[in-house]
Amino acid sequence: MTTVKAPGVWQRSANLRTGFLYLLPSIVLFAVFLFYPMIRTIYLSFFLTDQNGNAAVNVGFENYSYLLTSPAFLNSMKATGLFVLYTVPIGIILSLFFALLANEKLKGIGFFRTMYSSTMGISVAASSVIWLFLFHPSVGLFNRILVAVNLPQVQWLLDPEWALFSIAVSTIWMNTGFSFLILLGGLQNIDEHLYESSRIDGAGYFYRLRRITIPMLSPTLFFIITISLINAFQTFGQIDILTKGGPSQSTNLIVYSIYREAFINYQFGTASAQAVILFIIILVVTILQFKLLEKKVHYQ
Protein backbone atom coordinates (compact mmCIF):
# COMPACT_ATOMS: atom_id res chain seq x y z
CA MET A 1 0.00 0.00 0.00
CA THR A 2 2.59 2.49 1.05
CA THR A 3 4.60 1.99 -2.13
CA VAL A 4 1.56 2.95 -4.14
CA LYS A 5 0.56 5.89 -2.03
CA ALA A 6 3.96 7.53 -1.61
CA PRO A 7 4.54 8.50 -5.25
CA GLY A 8 0.95 9.77 -5.32
CA VAL A 9 1.62 12.35 -2.65
CA TRP A 10 4.95 13.11 -4.23
CA GLN A 11 3.34 13.69 -7.58
CA ARG A 12 0.41 15.62 -6.26
CA SER A 13 2.76 17.95 -4.47
CA ALA A 14 4.85 18.49 -7.62
CA ASN A 15 3.37 21.94 -8.22
CA LEU A 16 3.85 22.88 -4.60
CA ARG A 17 7.48 21.87 -4.70
CA THR A 18 8.35 23.60 -7.98
CA GLY A 19 6.34 26.66 -7.07
CA PHE A 20 8.15 26.87 -3.80
CA LEU A 21 11.50 26.46 -5.57
CA TYR A 22 10.81 29.43 -7.84
CA LEU A 23 9.73 31.53 -4.86
CA LEU A 24 12.58 30.41 -2.63
CA PRO A 25 15.10 33.17 -3.48
CA SER A 26 12.52 35.87 -2.72
CA ILE A 27 11.32 34.17 0.45
CA VAL A 28 14.84 33.65 1.81
CA LEU A 29 15.86 37.24 1.05
CA PHE A 30 12.69 38.69 2.56
CA ALA A 31 13.14 36.50 5.62
CA VAL A 32 16.77 37.49 6.18
CA PHE A 33 16.68 41.16 5.23
CA LEU A 34 13.11 42.21 6.03
CA PHE A 35 11.08 39.96 8.35
CA TYR A 36 13.87 38.92 10.69
CA PRO A 37 15.24 42.47 11.11
CA MET A 38 11.73 43.86 11.62
CA ILE A 39 11.08 41.38 14.43
CA ARG A 40 14.58 42.01 15.80
CA THR A 41 13.90 45.76 15.78
CA ILE A 42 10.71 45.25 17.75
CA TYR A 43 12.62 43.01 20.19
CA LEU A 44 15.48 45.48 20.63
CA SER A 45 13.04 48.30 21.29
CA PHE A 46 12.36 46.75 24.71
CA PHE A 47 16.03 46.66 25.70
CA LEU A 48 19.05 48.70 26.53
CA THR A 49 21.84 47.55 24.24
CA ASP A 50 25.61 47.34 24.24
CA GLN A 51 27.85 48.90 21.60
CA ASN A 52 27.42 45.91 19.28
CA GLY A 53 23.66 46.14 19.28
CA ASN A 54 23.12 43.15 21.56
CA ALA A 55 20.25 43.27 24.00
CA ALA A 56 21.58 43.92 27.51
CA VAL A 57 18.87 45.01 29.95
CA ASN A 58 15.16 44.46 29.46
CA VAL A 59 13.44 47.76 30.19
CA GLY A 60 9.93 46.90 29.06
CA PHE A 61 8.17 49.89 27.55
CA GLU A 62 10.60 52.39 29.06
CA ASN A 63 12.20 53.26 25.71
CA TYR A 64 8.75 54.19 24.44
CA SER A 65 7.70 56.15 27.49
CA TYR A 66 11.06 57.94 27.37
CA LEU A 67 10.53 58.85 23.70
CA LEU A 68 6.94 59.96 24.10
CA THR A 69 7.95 62.41 26.84
CA SER A 70 11.22 63.50 25.25
CA PRO A 71 10.91 67.02 23.81
CA ALA A 72 13.55 66.17 21.19
CA PHE A 73 11.60 63.21 19.83
CA LEU A 74 8.25 65.00 19.94
CA ASN A 75 9.87 67.85 18.07
CA SER A 76 11.15 65.39 15.48
CA MET A 77 7.65 63.96 15.08
CA LYS A 78 6.21 67.41 14.65
CA ALA A 79 8.84 68.32 12.06
CA THR A 80 8.13 65.09 10.18
CA GLY A 81 4.39 65.78 10.16
CA LEU A 82 4.88 69.33 8.93
CA PHE A 83 7.30 68.12 6.27
CA VAL A 84 4.77 65.59 4.96
CA LEU A 85 2.13 68.32 4.92
CA TYR A 86 4.40 70.73 3.03
CA THR A 87 5.65 68.28 0.42
CA VAL A 88 2.95 65.74 -0.47
CA PRO A 89 -0.08 67.83 -1.56
CA ILE A 90 1.93 70.49 -3.40
CA GLY A 91 4.20 67.87 -4.98
CA ILE A 92 1.26 65.90 -6.36
CA ILE A 93 -0.69 68.93 -7.58
CA LEU A 94 2.41 70.24 -9.35
CA SER A 95 3.18 66.88 -10.95
CA LEU A 96 -0.44 66.51 -12.04
CA PHE A 97 -0.32 69.96 -13.60
CA PHE A 98 2.85 69.05 -15.50
CA ALA A 99 1.39 65.71 -16.56
CA LEU A 100 -1.80 67.36 -17.88
CA LEU A 101 0.29 69.81 -19.89
CA ALA A 102 2.56 67.07 -21.21
CA ASN A 103 -0.40 64.91 -22.18
CA GLU A 104 -1.48 67.36 -24.89
CA LYS A 105 -0.78 66.09 -28.38
CA LEU A 106 1.54 68.78 -29.69
CA LYS A 107 4.70 68.90 -31.73
CA GLY A 108 7.85 68.48 -29.64
CA ILE A 109 5.95 67.23 -26.60
CA GLY A 110 8.53 64.45 -26.10
CA PHE A 111 11.14 67.07 -25.30
CA PHE A 112 8.98 68.59 -22.54
CA ARG A 113 8.18 65.17 -21.12
CA THR A 114 11.89 64.45 -20.84
CA MET A 115 12.47 67.77 -19.05
CA TYR A 116 9.68 67.18 -16.52
CA SER A 117 10.84 63.67 -15.75
CA SER A 118 14.52 64.66 -15.52
CA THR A 119 14.63 64.95 -11.74
CA MET A 120 13.99 61.22 -11.48
CA GLY A 121 17.45 60.69 -12.98
CA ILE A 122 19.13 62.96 -10.45
CA SER A 123 20.10 61.38 -7.15
CA VAL A 124 19.11 62.81 -3.78
CA ALA A 125 22.79 63.50 -3.04
CA ALA A 126 23.37 65.39 -6.30
CA SER A 127 20.10 67.33 -5.97
CA SER A 128 20.94 68.26 -2.41
CA VAL A 129 24.36 69.59 -3.37
CA ILE A 130 22.80 71.71 -6.14
CA TRP A 131 20.18 73.11 -3.74
CA LEU A 132 22.83 73.70 -1.09
CA PHE A 133 24.37 76.09 -3.55
CA LEU A 134 21.07 77.72 -4.50
CA PHE A 135 20.34 78.30 -0.78
CA HIS A 136 23.87 79.56 -0.04
CA PRO A 137 23.64 82.74 2.11
CA SER A 138 25.98 84.88 0.00
CA VAL A 139 26.62 83.34 -3.44
CA GLY A 140 23.32 81.43 -3.67
CA LEU A 141 20.79 82.31 -6.35
CA PHE A 142 17.81 82.89 -4.05
CA ASN A 143 19.50 85.52 -1.96
CA ARG A 144 20.85 87.20 -5.09
CA ILE A 145 17.29 87.46 -6.39
CA LEU A 146 16.08 88.85 -3.04
CA VAL A 147 18.85 91.46 -3.13
CA ALA A 148 18.02 92.33 -6.74
CA VAL A 149 14.40 93.11 -5.82
CA ASN A 150 15.42 94.93 -2.64
CA LEU A 151 14.10 92.41 -0.17
CA PRO A 152 15.93 91.36 3.01
CA GLN A 153 18.04 88.21 2.61
CA VAL A 154 16.95 84.96 4.20
CA GLN A 155 19.28 82.48 5.90
CA TRP A 156 17.46 79.61 4.22
CA LEU A 157 19.11 76.58 5.80
CA LEU A 158 20.56 78.33 8.86
CA ASP A 159 17.36 79.89 10.17
CA PRO A 160 15.19 77.50 12.25
CA GLU A 161 12.11 79.29 10.90
CA TRP A 162 13.06 78.66 7.28
CA ALA A 163 15.11 75.44 7.22
CA LEU A 164 12.25 72.93 7.07
CA PHE A 165 10.49 74.99 4.41
CA SER A 166 13.69 75.12 2.34
CA ILE A 167 14.20 71.35 2.59
CA ALA A 168 10.56 70.88 1.59
CA VAL A 169 10.99 73.03 -1.52
CA SER A 170 14.03 71.07 -2.65
CA THR A 171 12.27 67.77 -1.91
CA ILE A 172 9.22 68.72 -3.97
CA TRP A 173 11.57 69.38 -6.86
CA MET A 174 13.37 66.04 -6.42
CA ASN A 175 10.11 64.06 -6.38
CA THR A 176 8.22 65.69 -9.26
CA GLY A 177 10.05 63.58 -11.86
CA PHE A 178 8.79 60.24 -10.59
CA SER A 179 5.25 61.42 -9.79
CA PHE A 180 5.06 63.09 -13.19
CA LEU A 181 6.05 59.88 -15.02
CA ILE A 182 3.49 57.79 -13.16
CA LEU A 183 0.68 60.33 -13.61
CA LEU A 184 1.46 60.81 -17.30
CA GLY A 185 1.32 57.04 -17.74
CA GLY A 186 -2.06 57.03 -16.03
CA LEU A 187 -3.37 59.84 -18.23
CA GLN A 188 -2.32 58.00 -21.36
CA ASN A 189 -4.21 54.91 -20.29
CA ILE A 190 -7.51 56.81 -20.32
CA ASP A 191 -9.67 55.78 -23.24
CA GLU A 192 -9.81 58.47 -25.95
CA HIS A 193 -13.44 57.71 -26.77
CA LEU A 194 -14.57 59.09 -23.43
CA TYR A 195 -13.32 62.51 -24.45
CA GLU A 196 -14.68 62.33 -27.98
CA SER A 197 -18.24 61.79 -26.86
CA SER A 198 -17.99 64.63 -24.34
CA ARG A 199 -16.52 66.99 -26.92
CA ILE A 200 -19.59 66.57 -29.05
CA ASP A 201 -21.67 67.71 -26.11
CA GLY A 202 -19.55 70.85 -26.07
CA ALA A 203 -18.11 70.26 -22.62
CA GLY A 204 -15.38 72.67 -21.52
CA TYR A 205 -11.84 71.74 -20.54
CA PHE A 206 -12.36 72.00 -16.79
CA TYR A 207 -15.65 70.15 -16.95
CA ARG A 208 -13.92 67.28 -18.73
CA LEU A 209 -11.06 67.43 -16.24
CA ARG A 210 -13.44 67.13 -13.30
CA ARG A 211 -15.87 64.66 -14.82
CA ILE A 212 -13.61 62.38 -16.88
CA THR A 213 -9.90 62.86 -16.30
CA ILE A 214 -9.74 62.93 -12.51
CA PRO A 215 -12.17 60.03 -11.94
CA MET A 216 -10.45 57.90 -14.56
CA LEU A 217 -7.05 58.82 -13.16
CA SER A 218 -8.04 58.08 -9.57
CA PRO A 219 -6.35 54.65 -9.29
CA THR A 220 -3.06 56.21 -10.42
CA LEU A 221 -3.56 59.21 -8.15
CA PHE A 222 -4.27 56.86 -5.28
CA PHE A 223 -1.06 54.96 -5.96
CA ILE A 224 1.08 58.07 -6.18
CA ILE A 225 -0.44 59.61 -3.03
CA THR A 226 0.40 56.46 -1.07
CA ILE A 227 3.95 56.28 -2.46
CA SER A 228 4.54 60.01 -1.86
CA LEU A 229 3.33 59.79 1.74
CA ILE A 230 5.57 56.81 2.46
CA ASN A 231 8.54 58.47 0.73
CA ALA A 232 8.06 61.66 2.72
CA PHE A 233 8.24 59.74 5.98
CA GLN A 234 11.46 58.10 4.79
CA THR A 235 13.34 61.29 3.90
CA PHE A 236 17.01 61.12 4.77
CA GLY A 237 19.62 62.12 2.16
CA GLN A 238 18.67 65.77 1.78
CA ILE A 239 18.69 66.23 5.57
CA ASP A 240 22.14 64.68 5.89
CA ILE A 241 23.62 66.94 3.22
CA LEU A 242 21.65 70.17 3.64
CA THR A 243 21.17 70.63 7.40
CA LYS A 244 22.25 67.58 9.44
CA GLY A 245 18.98 67.91 11.32
CA GLY A 246 19.68 71.48 12.41
CA PRO A 247 19.43 74.36 13.03
CA SER A 248 18.30 73.67 16.60
CA GLN A 249 16.75 70.32 15.57
CA SER A 250 14.20 71.98 13.31
CA THR A 251 14.81 69.52 10.44
CA ASN A 252 15.54 66.40 12.47
CA LEU A 253 13.06 64.18 10.62
CA ILE A 254 12.35 60.72 11.99
CA VAL A 255 14.67 58.63 9.81
CA TYR A 256 17.52 61.05 10.43
CA SER A 257 16.74 60.86 14.13
CA ILE A 258 16.87 57.03 14.01
CA TYR A 259 20.18 57.18 12.14
CA ARG A 260 21.72 59.55 14.66
CA GLU A 261 20.45 57.68 17.70
CA ALA A 262 21.78 54.38 16.36
CA PHE A 263 24.94 55.10 14.44
CA ILE A 264 26.24 58.21 16.16
CA ASN A 265 24.98 57.84 19.75
CA TYR A 266 24.98 53.99 19.70
CA GLN A 267 21.61 53.93 21.51
CA PHE A 268 20.22 51.00 19.56
CA GLY A 269 17.35 50.40 21.99
CA THR A 270 15.77 53.84 21.71
CA ALA A 271 16.65 53.96 18.01
CA SER A 272 14.75 50.69 17.53
CA ALA A 273 11.77 52.08 19.43
CA GLN A 274 11.77 55.04 17.02
CA ALA A 275 11.99 52.63 14.10
CA VAL A 276 8.95 50.73 15.42
CA ILE A 277 7.04 54.01 15.71
CA LEU A 278 7.96 54.78 12.09
CA PHE A 279 6.73 51.34 11.08
CA ILE A 280 3.44 51.86 12.88
CA ILE A 281 2.92 55.29 11.34
CA ILE A 282 3.48 53.96 7.83
CA LEU A 283 1.23 50.99 8.50
CA VAL A 284 -1.56 53.22 9.78
CA VAL A 285 -1.17 55.68 6.91
CA THR A 286 -1.34 52.89 4.34
CA ILE A 287 -4.37 51.25 5.93
CA LEU A 288 -6.16 54.60 6.32
CA GLN A 289 -5.38 55.40 2.70
CA PHE A 290 -6.95 52.18 1.56
CA LYS A 291 -10.00 52.56 3.78
CA LEU A 292 -10.62 56.21 2.90
CA LEU A 293 -9.82 56.22 -0.77
CA GLU A 294 -10.88 52.75 -1.80
CA LYS A 295 -14.49 53.82 -1.99
CA LYS A 296 -13.80 56.93 -3.97
CA VAL A 297 -11.39 55.39 -6.44
CA HIS A 298 -12.90 54.51 -9.79
CA TYR A 299 -11.42 51.34 -11.22
CA GLN A 300 -11.87 50.77 -14.92
Add this chain to the structure above:
Amino acid sequence: MRDSTLKKVWIYFLLVVTSLLVFFPVVYAFMISFMSGPEILQGKFFPEAFKFDNYVKVFDRLPLMKYLMNSFVVSLTVMIGQLVVCSLAAYAFVFIPFKGRDFVFFLFISTMMIPWEATMIPNFFTIQKLDWLNTYQGMSLPFFALAFGTFLLRQHFKTIPKELQEASQIAGLSRFKFFWKVILPVSKTSLVTLGAYGFLTTWNMYLWPLLITTNSSVRTVQIGLKQLQSQEMSTDWGVVMAGVIVVIIPTLLLLFIGQKQLQKGLSQGALK
Protein backbone atom coordinates in the same frame (compact mmCIF):
# COMPACT_ATOMS: atom_id res chain seq x y z
CA MET B 1 -10.30 77.62 -35.33
CA ARG B 2 -8.86 80.77 -33.71
CA ASP B 3 -9.88 79.39 -30.37
CA SER B 4 -7.75 76.27 -30.70
CA THR B 5 -4.71 78.26 -31.91
CA LEU B 6 -4.98 80.49 -28.87
CA LYS B 7 -5.21 77.44 -26.66
CA LYS B 8 -2.13 75.97 -28.31
CA VAL B 9 -0.14 79.14 -27.72
CA TRP B 10 -1.18 79.10 -24.10
CA ILE B 11 -0.16 75.49 -23.62
CA TYR B 12 3.19 76.01 -25.31
CA PHE B 13 3.79 79.04 -23.13
CA LEU B 14 3.05 77.08 -19.94
CA LEU B 15 5.11 74.12 -21.16
CA VAL B 16 8.16 76.25 -21.90
CA VAL B 17 8.04 78.27 -18.68
CA THR B 18 7.39 75.38 -16.28
CA SER B 19 9.75 72.90 -17.90
CA LEU B 20 12.52 75.50 -17.92
CA LEU B 21 11.90 76.14 -14.23
CA VAL B 22 12.08 72.41 -13.50
CA PHE B 23 15.26 71.92 -15.48
CA PHE B 24 16.88 75.19 -14.43
CA PRO B 25 18.81 73.90 -11.38
CA VAL B 26 20.56 71.32 -13.58
CA VAL B 27 21.52 73.87 -16.22
CA TYR B 28 22.72 76.21 -13.52
CA ALA B 29 24.87 73.49 -11.93
CA PHE B 30 26.27 72.74 -15.39
CA MET B 31 27.22 76.40 -15.89
CA ILE B 32 28.77 76.69 -12.43
CA SER B 33 30.87 73.60 -13.10
CA PHE B 34 32.85 75.59 -15.69
CA MET B 35 33.40 78.66 -13.49
CA SER B 36 36.36 79.71 -11.42
CA GLY B 37 35.98 80.96 -7.84
CA PRO B 38 35.89 84.70 -8.71
CA GLU B 39 33.37 84.12 -11.49
CA ILE B 40 31.02 82.39 -9.05
CA LEU B 41 31.36 85.30 -6.61
CA GLN B 42 30.34 87.72 -9.35
CA GLY B 43 27.11 85.79 -9.75
CA LYS B 44 27.20 85.24 -13.48
CA PHE B 45 25.03 82.75 -15.33
CA PHE B 46 27.32 81.98 -18.29
CA PRO B 47 30.95 81.04 -17.67
CA GLU B 48 33.67 83.00 -19.51
CA ALA B 49 34.85 79.87 -21.25
CA PHE B 50 33.97 76.18 -21.22
CA LYS B 51 37.23 74.98 -19.71
CA PHE B 52 37.47 71.60 -18.06
CA ASP B 53 39.75 72.66 -15.17
CA ASN B 54 37.16 71.85 -12.50
CA TYR B 55 36.56 68.41 -14.00
CA VAL B 56 40.28 67.63 -13.94
CA LYS B 57 40.45 68.83 -10.34
CA VAL B 58 37.50 66.77 -9.12
CA PHE B 59 39.02 63.55 -10.46
CA ASP B 60 42.23 64.61 -8.73
CA ARG B 61 40.76 65.24 -5.30
CA LEU B 62 38.52 62.21 -5.04
CA PRO B 63 39.01 58.66 -6.30
CA LEU B 64 35.99 59.51 -8.46
CA MET B 65 36.81 56.97 -11.16
CA LYS B 66 36.83 54.24 -8.54
CA TYR B 67 33.55 55.48 -7.06
CA LEU B 68 31.96 55.52 -10.51
CA MET B 69 33.12 51.95 -11.12
CA ASN B 70 31.76 50.90 -7.71
CA SER B 71 28.39 52.52 -8.38
CA PHE B 72 28.28 50.84 -11.75
CA VAL B 73 29.12 47.39 -10.38
CA VAL B 74 26.64 47.66 -7.49
CA SER B 75 23.82 49.01 -9.69
CA LEU B 76 24.39 46.36 -12.33
CA THR B 77 24.51 43.60 -9.71
CA VAL B 78 21.28 44.72 -8.07
CA MET B 79 19.64 45.10 -11.47
CA ILE B 80 20.51 41.57 -12.56
CA GLY B 81 19.72 40.15 -9.12
CA GLN B 82 16.29 41.78 -9.08
CA LEU B 83 15.51 40.61 -12.60
CA VAL B 84 16.36 37.01 -11.74
CA VAL B 85 14.70 36.86 -8.31
CA CYS B 86 11.57 38.80 -9.30
CA SER B 87 10.97 37.00 -12.59
CA LEU B 88 11.26 33.59 -10.89
CA ALA B 89 8.72 34.65 -8.25
CA ALA B 90 6.37 36.25 -10.78
CA TYR B 91 6.49 33.09 -12.89
CA ALA B 92 5.43 30.97 -9.92
CA PHE B 93 2.57 33.36 -9.15
CA VAL B 94 1.17 33.16 -12.67
CA PHE B 95 2.02 29.73 -14.07
CA ILE B 96 2.35 27.34 -11.12
CA PRO B 97 -0.88 26.90 -9.18
CA PHE B 98 -0.30 25.37 -5.75
CA LYS B 99 -1.92 25.30 -2.36
CA GLY B 100 -0.89 28.26 -0.22
CA ARG B 101 0.02 30.50 -3.14
CA ASP B 102 -2.40 33.15 -1.96
CA PHE B 103 -0.71 33.16 1.42
CA VAL B 104 2.73 33.66 -0.14
CA PHE B 105 1.25 36.42 -2.28
CA PHE B 106 -0.08 38.09 0.84
CA LEU B 107 3.39 37.79 2.36
CA PHE B 108 4.80 39.67 -0.64
CA ILE B 109 2.21 42.43 -0.26
CA SER B 110 2.98 42.75 3.44
CA THR B 111 6.65 43.48 2.63
CA MET B 112 5.52 46.74 1.08
CA MET B 113 4.24 47.88 4.47
CA ILE B 114 7.66 47.59 6.12
CA PRO B 115 9.75 50.70 5.57
CA TRP B 116 13.28 49.63 4.85
CA GLU B 117 14.62 52.21 7.32
CA ALA B 118 12.83 50.44 10.17
CA THR B 119 14.99 47.37 9.56
CA MET B 120 18.34 49.01 8.94
CA ILE B 121 19.80 48.54 12.44
CA PRO B 122 19.61 44.70 12.51
CA ASN B 123 20.53 44.62 8.81
CA PHE B 124 23.68 46.55 9.55
CA PHE B 125 24.64 44.02 12.23
CA THR B 126 23.81 41.08 9.94
CA ILE B 127 26.16 42.46 7.30
CA GLN B 128 28.79 43.14 9.96
CA LYS B 129 28.56 39.60 11.35
CA LEU B 130 28.88 38.15 7.86
CA ASP B 131 32.01 40.29 7.55
CA TRP B 132 30.43 41.94 4.52
CA LEU B 133 31.10 45.60 5.40
CA ASN B 134 32.88 47.22 2.45
CA THR B 135 31.92 44.45 0.04
CA TYR B 136 29.84 44.40 -3.13
CA GLN B 137 27.64 41.60 -1.81
CA GLY B 138 26.86 43.59 1.33
CA MET B 139 25.90 46.55 -0.84
CA SER B 140 23.68 44.65 -3.24
CA LEU B 141 22.29 41.35 -1.91
CA PRO B 142 19.72 42.84 0.54
CA PHE B 143 17.94 44.51 -2.41
CA PHE B 144 17.51 41.54 -4.76
CA ALA B 145 13.98 40.66 -3.62
CA LEU B 146 11.44 43.32 -4.50
CA ALA B 147 7.67 43.03 -4.19
CA PHE B 148 7.07 45.93 -6.57
CA GLY B 149 9.26 44.30 -9.22
CA THR B 150 7.50 40.96 -8.79
CA PHE B 151 4.07 42.58 -9.20
CA LEU B 152 5.22 44.50 -12.25
CA LEU B 153 6.39 41.32 -13.99
CA ARG B 154 3.37 39.37 -12.78
CA GLN B 155 1.13 41.93 -14.47
CA HIS B 156 2.86 41.26 -17.75
CA PHE B 157 3.05 37.48 -17.39
CA LYS B 158 -0.70 37.42 -16.82
CA THR B 159 -1.28 38.79 -20.32
CA ILE B 160 0.53 35.81 -21.87
CA PRO B 161 -2.04 33.34 -23.23
CA LYS B 162 -2.28 30.12 -21.23
CA GLU B 163 -2.38 28.14 -24.49
CA LEU B 164 1.31 28.86 -24.82
CA GLN B 165 1.94 26.84 -21.69
CA GLU B 166 -0.17 23.93 -22.91
CA ALA B 167 1.55 23.96 -26.27
CA SER B 168 4.97 23.93 -24.68
CA GLN B 169 3.96 21.02 -22.45
CA ILE B 170 2.85 19.07 -25.48
CA ALA B 171 6.13 19.94 -27.18
CA GLY B 172 7.84 18.44 -24.16
CA LEU B 173 9.45 21.61 -22.85
CA SER B 174 10.40 21.46 -19.19
CA ARG B 175 9.02 24.09 -16.83
CA PHE B 176 12.29 25.92 -16.59
CA LYS B 177 12.84 25.80 -20.37
CA PHE B 178 9.36 27.26 -20.87
CA PHE B 179 10.22 30.06 -18.44
CA TRP B 180 13.63 30.72 -19.94
CA LYS B 181 12.94 30.23 -23.65
CA VAL B 182 9.34 31.45 -23.96
CA ILE B 183 8.23 33.65 -21.06
CA LEU B 184 11.31 35.81 -20.63
CA PRO B 185 11.76 36.64 -24.33
CA VAL B 186 8.13 37.71 -24.76
CA SER B 187 8.34 39.87 -21.62
CA LYS B 188 11.34 41.86 -22.78
CA THR B 189 9.63 45.25 -22.34
CA SER B 190 8.71 44.69 -18.70
CA LEU B 191 12.14 43.30 -17.96
CA VAL B 192 13.72 46.40 -19.48
CA THR B 193 11.45 48.63 -17.40
CA LEU B 194 12.27 46.85 -14.17
CA GLY B 195 15.96 46.76 -15.09
CA ALA B 196 16.11 50.50 -15.73
CA TYR B 197 14.17 51.17 -12.54
CA GLY B 198 16.46 48.94 -10.49
CA PHE B 199 19.62 50.45 -11.93
CA LEU B 200 18.37 54.00 -11.39
CA THR B 201 17.25 53.52 -7.80
CA THR B 202 20.42 51.64 -6.84
CA TRP B 203 22.69 54.22 -8.46
CA ASN B 204 20.91 56.87 -6.41
CA MET B 205 20.90 54.97 -3.12
CA TYR B 206 22.32 56.95 -0.22
CA LEU B 207 21.66 55.68 3.31
CA TRP B 208 22.76 52.06 2.93
CA PRO B 209 26.14 52.83 1.28
CA LEU B 210 26.67 55.50 3.93
CA LEU B 211 26.24 52.87 6.65
CA ILE B 212 28.26 50.00 5.28
CA THR B 213 31.20 51.66 3.50
CA THR B 214 33.95 52.85 5.78
CA ASN B 215 36.66 53.24 3.13
CA SER B 216 36.85 53.90 -0.59
CA SER B 217 37.06 50.21 -1.66
CA VAL B 218 33.37 49.88 -2.60
CA ARG B 219 32.15 53.40 -1.80
CA THR B 220 29.69 54.80 -4.36
CA VAL B 221 29.57 58.20 -6.07
CA GLN B 222 26.69 59.40 -3.90
CA ILE B 223 28.83 59.16 -0.79
CA GLY B 224 31.66 60.67 -2.84
CA LEU B 225 29.45 63.74 -3.36
CA LYS B 226 28.91 64.05 0.37
CA GLN B 227 32.66 63.85 0.93
CA LEU B 228 33.33 66.39 -1.80
CA GLN B 229 30.74 68.81 -0.47
CA SER B 230 32.06 68.67 3.08
CA GLN B 231 35.68 69.04 1.93
CA GLU B 232 35.23 71.85 -0.53
CA MET B 233 32.16 73.58 0.74
CA SER B 234 33.26 77.17 1.16
CA THR B 235 36.10 77.15 -1.31
CA ASP B 236 35.47 75.59 -4.64
CA TRP B 237 31.85 75.35 -5.81
CA GLY B 238 33.01 74.89 -9.39
CA VAL B 239 34.76 71.65 -8.50
CA VAL B 240 31.80 70.42 -6.45
CA MET B 241 29.40 71.07 -9.35
CA ALA B 242 31.75 69.31 -11.75
CA GLY B 243 31.42 66.30 -9.45
CA VAL B 244 27.62 66.62 -9.49
CA ILE B 245 27.51 66.73 -13.29
CA VAL B 246 29.75 63.67 -13.60
CA VAL B 247 27.52 61.75 -11.18
CA ILE B 248 24.19 62.63 -12.81
CA ILE B 249 25.20 62.10 -16.46
CA PRO B 250 24.85 58.27 -16.51
CA THR B 251 21.38 58.26 -14.93
CA LEU B 252 20.14 61.25 -16.91
CA LEU B 253 21.20 59.51 -20.12
CA LEU B 254 19.50 56.31 -19.02
CA LEU B 255 16.35 58.28 -18.22
CA PHE B 256 16.36 60.21 -21.50
CA ILE B 257 16.69 57.00 -23.48
CA GLY B 258 14.22 54.98 -21.43
CA GLN B 259 11.73 57.68 -20.42
CA LYS B 260 8.90 56.44 -22.63
CA GLN B 261 9.44 52.84 -21.64
CA LEU B 262 9.68 53.62 -17.92
CA GLN B 263 6.55 55.72 -17.92
CA LYS B 264 4.51 53.04 -19.67
CA GLY B 265 5.90 50.16 -17.68
CA LEU B 266 5.76 51.75 -14.24
CA SER B 267 2.19 52.95 -14.59
CA GLN B 268 1.17 49.43 -15.61
CA GLY B 269 2.85 48.02 -12.53
CA ALA B 270 1.17 50.66 -10.40
CA LEU B 271 -2.30 49.46 -11.33
CA LYS B 272 -2.72 45.96 -10.13
